[in-house]
Amino acid sequence: MTSIRLKLIASLLAVLLLAALALGGATYRNALLETQALFDYQLKQMALSLRDQGEIPPGSANAEHDFVVQIWSADGRALYASRAHAAVPTRAVLGFADVEAGGQTWRTYSVATFGRVIQVAQPRQIRERLAADAAWRAVLPLLLLAPLLGLAVWWLVAHALAPLARVSREVRSRDAESLAPLSAEGLPEEVAPLVGSLNALLQRLGAAFDTQRAFVADAAHELRSPLTALKLQVQMLRRAPDEAARAEAVAALAAGVDRATRLVEQLLTLARNEPGSREPARQPLDLGALVRQALADSGTLAVARGSTLELDAQPGVRVRGDSAGLAALARNLADNALRHGPPGTVVKVIVAREGDEAVLSVDDDGPGIPEAERAQAFDRFWRREAAHGGSEAAGGSGLGLAIVRGVVQRHGGTVQLATSPLGGLRVVCRLPALPPSIDEP
Template sequence: MKSIRATLSASLLAAALLTALVLGAVTYRFTLRENEALFDDQLRQIALSLRDHGFTLPSPAAGANEDESSQVVVQIWTLSGAIVYLSDARNPVPNRAVAGFADMVTDQGKWRVFGLPAGDRIIQVAQPLDLRRDLAAAAALRSLLPLLAFAFLMALLIWWLVARSLLPLRRLAEEVSRRDAKSLDKVTAQHLPAEIEPLAGALNAMLERLRRAFARQRAFVADAAHELRSPLAALKIQLQLLERARDDAARAEARARLAEGMDRAAHLVDQLLAAARTDPDDAASAFEETDLAEAVREVIAALHVVAEQKGIEIALEAPERLQLAGDPQALTMLARNLIDNAIRYTPAGGQVMVRLSSAQGHVELVVEDSGPGIPEADRPRAFDRFYRGTGETQGGSGLGLAIVKNVVDMHRAAIKLGVSTMGGLKVEVTFPQDAAPGFSA
């Protein structure tokens, strides 16, 4: 696992070292050049001093000091070529009349020579090139010592600064690690660096979604337990009636009522599962191109028998194909619940109208019936789970429109309840263009 602190520290340290190396190389070359110029000036000053202040003619320095002889060699000779003075007989310099600076090669190596005419004599001051370069390199390296110390201090400073800069992230991680499933309050986003604020904001948004999801789950479980209590109690009573039946007719009637109760309980469980699967915040369905017209025709075909038993006529107005990007199962569930509710609440001999259309980048599904409709006062709560309107006589779980609303939210669509021209309920579901990019009629 990579460490941000280690990565940043290594990167910054590498950059600092690279900068120090470049700066050191430039400083080294500059110091070498400066020392070369300084040594040349030293040779020139010695020659000028001998010319301007005069000199005695001691015997050749056969026993000259070794340190002095290794630094500078002075040689004075006449115009005729006779040597009148040599500071170090062990290091003779070629007696060539060279005015100014020149590099010469002898048996003892390379020399840097400065020649100066002085009347009838030539003053020549020389210095070994290797010695000059060694001295210049030593001086240049000494100038780099502060830079090396700076690089070490910079490494420590970078490590400390990176650690200090990452403290808010570490505090945020520690705060989150102390949370449990019940601690879904927002994390502290104050005094955080600008780079970490988006992370804290996203984390708070996720915690808020989790809090709402857990709250809905608790409410759903409580409502489901409450709704299941009644059908289960009814089944228990019907089973007791079946056991107490004294003749075949009573037993047959009790069995029929028990079967009806079991059907209602099974339908309620199916609706509960459907409501849980279509929760828009929990759904992670992969949308795909779905033929909504074909899905509606299949639903109508499946419910045709129920409608025929009540003498209800179902009419469909739809194009042959109507493509919609969405969850096929959820869209089929939406159509089934809307059409099933229309058939269930429409009196015998009534009518149900289903229309599908597309216009201006929208897909619209409309279901109308000739039933009693939903009073305007009850419409705001019609999509609540387990809600049944005032004066409702039809049996049901109260989950049909709640499931429809979940599917609508999942597809970022809009739903509207109104009054049908046939006197009953009119439900309009409109899918926006971005949720239906590939529809075609």
């Protein structure tokens, strides 16, 4: 984990160092150019002055800047040298020239006059040293300011991050049940979006926890009734006076176990399709074939209730989805229509393609649901007394349509309730369809 404060200070010092290096380099270059021009001018003026005077005045050489004067005759014989024993250039090139002598580079200016050659020379390192001194004088104040700037940045960053530290302390001091929004008062513009996102997350978590608590409470309430019934049926079985009464009690107990099992299975299916639960693997599926296989499980219920279950599936209707979830969708639609209608109910399931949508619709000729109550029908554990032996008498749990809505929404589709042409309820589920040529995930 990195520290913003240390990162900013390190970045500032790095920028400061680069600026100092750039300033020093620029200063050195400019100073070197200026000293070159100045000393070249002096070299030339000294040589021309000696040429015009015709004699060598005392102190012609400048000891401060290491100027050296040499004069040769026309045949190359040395006539004068301001430093007789110094390692100085031994040849002259008319005009300006850089000459190597004595392990260093000399800058020279030579002029010919009256059968003589006059040369004024200066070591180049004098110029480079003066340029380096100028660059160092420019950089030194920045280097001296670096610690002060580091402390100033440390304080400024600490002051700027104080609201974030306050938010951190507030979050750290909360318990697991505290999901109230964090205060955004006094936060910098750059930090406010982070706190806003955290508050949105806390709001979603609060809603999810509320939903979970309500779900657990409702589930506990719904399970209490079948478990109590099972307990009573066991007591009746124990008290059965004869074989006929015992057989009747066993049948009632088995039916109660079936109802409790179905309720638990529906609760698990609903939990798997809750928002935020783990997303199952999806693959291309033939919706008609999947629905046909799922409805095989509902055939037994249709026979037991003397009802008719029909399937009209258009071939080649394909979707990308979770096979278990879509099978539960089809099964719950058929079971709802069969259980909430009277014996002899006709249930028709249709799978078709409409444009870029796969449509699964279920029609029945049962009592249906009034339009005013259809919005509530998708709520968990919502029941409505059905006519002619439906609803709880048939073992309804009030979870079927809630499961349908959860599965459809997780597949990016929509579900609607309407009046069926058969006279009962029509449930229409629309899912994104795959092109017929898509065969692989």
